[in-house]
Amino acid sequence: MKTKYIIAILISVGIFNSCSGLFINRHITEQTQSLRAYPIHSTKYGAYLAARVAHIRQNYNLAADYYVKAIKEGADDADLLNRIYLLLTTQGRIDEAAEYAKKAIKEDDNSNFIHFVIMANEAKNKNYDKAIKSIDNIKDEMYQKSIGPLFKAWLYAAKNEKQKALEQLEVFKKDEALLSFYYMHRGMIHDYFNDTKSAQTDFEAIILDDDLEISFRSLQIITNFYLRNNQPQKAQNLIKTFAGYNTNTKVLSTLLENIQKIEKNRTLPLIDTPEKGLGEAIFNIAVIFRDFQTDIAQIFTALALYLNPENDVALISSADLSESNNRFTEAIKQYNKLSISSPLHYMAHLKISTILMNNQQFDESVQILKNMLKTYPDDYNILFNLGEINRMTDNNKDAITYYNKALDVAPKSTAADWTVYYALGMAYERNNQWNEAENVLKKALSISNRHPFILNYLGYVWLENNQNYNEALYMIFEAYQQNPENGHIMDSMGWALYRMGKFDDALNVLEKAAEYLPANAVVCDHLGDVYWQVGRKNEAKYQWQHALTLKEDTELLNKELIKEKLKNGAPQPISIIYNESLLVERLKMLSSSE
Structure with a gap:
């Protein structure tokens, strides 16, 4: 049988598919035990059941509201407190989460994440000593020794203790895999203290060492540094160099265009408070976890956005995590928060159109893609997706047109992508153009091995x-x-x-x-x-x-x-x-x- 769809929706099982995923480093009681704790006639029982229904339906904000209501109406189950502060955290409601986290500590909850939630809240409120104490209260050695110093560095910076801040980072210098962390955060801390020379030395240690990774977020921060210090050509050259070995040139070209438009002396620092610096550190940890524990990544990403809501990379990452957990409405809501001036605006709207397409909301997806086409008339991804929608709706003549346009503008790295030839071959075959279909499918077969x-x-x-x-x-x-x-x-x-x-x-x-x-x-x-x-x-x-x-x-x-x-x-x-x-x-x- 011929396969109709090329783009498959890969649904991963994440934390939100069951309540147990939210109980991190804690003993999990059976659901039946929780239910027995509430008499059938109790109002709090009704709130608890409503919360569970909302939780199962993946309406996490509503679930959190009902859990809060259950607590206020007399429920005092320790697991319920745990569930509330973690749910509130993932929804970005950190102030509320911290309130319930502090209550959970009194119930002997000592999970790692309870202290991170409280740390972020205390830092936001400029209670830096309390934030440091929260890190010290973490029992897990891995978190205490590997993650704690990174967070403490920014908390000491907030206390205006630069030397202590830099000393915290020394642990990362010993591990080659973490050298990018070391230089990046040293550079940002030096920059925060207006030590431009030292900051540039650290940033360029990353740039000049081909073995060290440089993320898009790091690229944003370093180019911002160059612009603020009257070195626009260095900023542009860095992006051009980065684009030379990166396939996502649309995002980079938008960043370059934004830089070229900026007037002299009009650039503000991206990291202008220690809270934002701490947010960057937390997001770095979220990125590490996202490939193998999306639940932890979601928590850290939410904390990062709480401290620095202007981090567009963290925002699109949060949306992507929601999408990977099949929470499409929430993902679209988050993607739509990306400012039109953000280099990631293009990517966010392309993702929205793909979600709508995969959920067979074809008209809405086409509308977004055609609006994007006005700004990006020769964009391969937009043209290919328009071809996909037309093929999936059996409008094969238009599908053929869009696929061929996509091939005409395909970058060199994409021209050998067999999927577009495969899709074009299917469209030709369904449009009764068999000779064309056969030729294209044979080409797809060849380049796909x-x-x-x-x-x-x-x-x-x-x-x-x-x-x-x-x-x-x-x-x-x-x-x-x-x-x-x-x-x-x-x-x-x-x-x-x-x-x-x-x-x-x-x-x-x-x-x-x-x-x-x-x-x-x-x-x-x-x-x-x-x-x-x-x-x-x-x-x-x-x-x-x-x-x-x-x-x-x-x-x-x-x-x-x-x-x-x-x-x-x-x-x-x-x-x-x-x-x-x-x-x-x-x-x-x-x-x-x-």
Whole structure:
């Protein structure tokens, strides 16, 4: 079966899919124990249940409100306090979170994050000694020795104790992997204390060492430093150098344009308070965690934005975390907060359009993309996404136009991206331009190193068009060998076996395909055909009837033929003619090459 969608929604299981993910470094009581704590007639029980429902539905602000209500109405469960301050933190309601965190400490909650929440709140309120004490109260050695010094550096800077601040950073100098942290925060602290020479030395230690990473946020801060110190050419050269080995040139070109527009002596520092510096430090830690513990990343990102709401990189990261947790409404809300002047505004709106597209809100997505096209008329990503939407809505003529425009403007690094050729080939095939489709799909196959999706698509189309049987079968078998757990490839494999007259083998594969794709109309139709040929006629009719009710790939069905099969059954298929010895030999060669 041909695969309809290229862009897949990858749903990861994060902290918000169950309440247990929010209990960090704590013993988790069973839900039933929590429920037994509240008598059925109690108002607080109703608030608690409402909170749980909102929590399960991923409406976390509402869940936090109901948990707060339950506490105010008399609930005093320690786990409930824990749940409240963590939920409030992830929603950016840090002042409220700190209030409940302090109450939770009195209930012997000593999780790591309770102290980070209180630290951020105390720092925001300029209670720097209390903030330092909160770090000292952390029991976990990793957090105490690895993260604590970074945060303390900025808290000592806030106390105007520059030397102590710099001493805290020395621990990072010992680890090559953390040298970027060391120089970046030294530079920012020197800059905060108006020691321009020392700040520049530290910043340029990162720039001049090819082994040290420089993030986009670091790029923003360093170029801001250069502009404030009358070195605009250095700022521009740094961005141009960075763009030379970075594929996301649109964001960098916008940053460069913004720099070129700035008038002399009109640049304000990005980090003009120690609280913002602490926010940068916290966000650095969030970035480390986001690849393997998104729940912790979400907490640190929220704290970073609390201390520095102007950090557009942290804001887009927070939105991306919401998106990865399937919280699309919240993600869109956060993406929309990006200022039009931000270099990340383009990326944010592209992400919004993709969310809407993946959720089949095609009109809304097109509106955003066409508005973006007015500003970026030759943008590859915008043109490609417009092609995707038109293909997915069966407007293949326009899809072809957009895909070809995307290829015309594709940067060198993107020109070899097989996905656009694959998508263009599908659009040509569905627009009955088979010669063009075949040529483009062959190119996609070549540059993708024989990707199983393209092998499957081209092989299946050839099979359905009664062309190139030997090559079609080999491609489908190769795709199946590469990716035997993909439902669409399973369907093609089963259908190929059916067309070869191997009904029993086809049955085994198609039944498995139906398990993977239970809502797919084509799979049901194919399974019905094979059931009929093996004598399971009632099951065959059920599958055909079911196929007519399903929505996935329904446009690929021949509904009149299915109705005819329901009346008279499936005709005995004429087995395709293929060179079996050649196929067997090629499959042996394929197996031996692995």
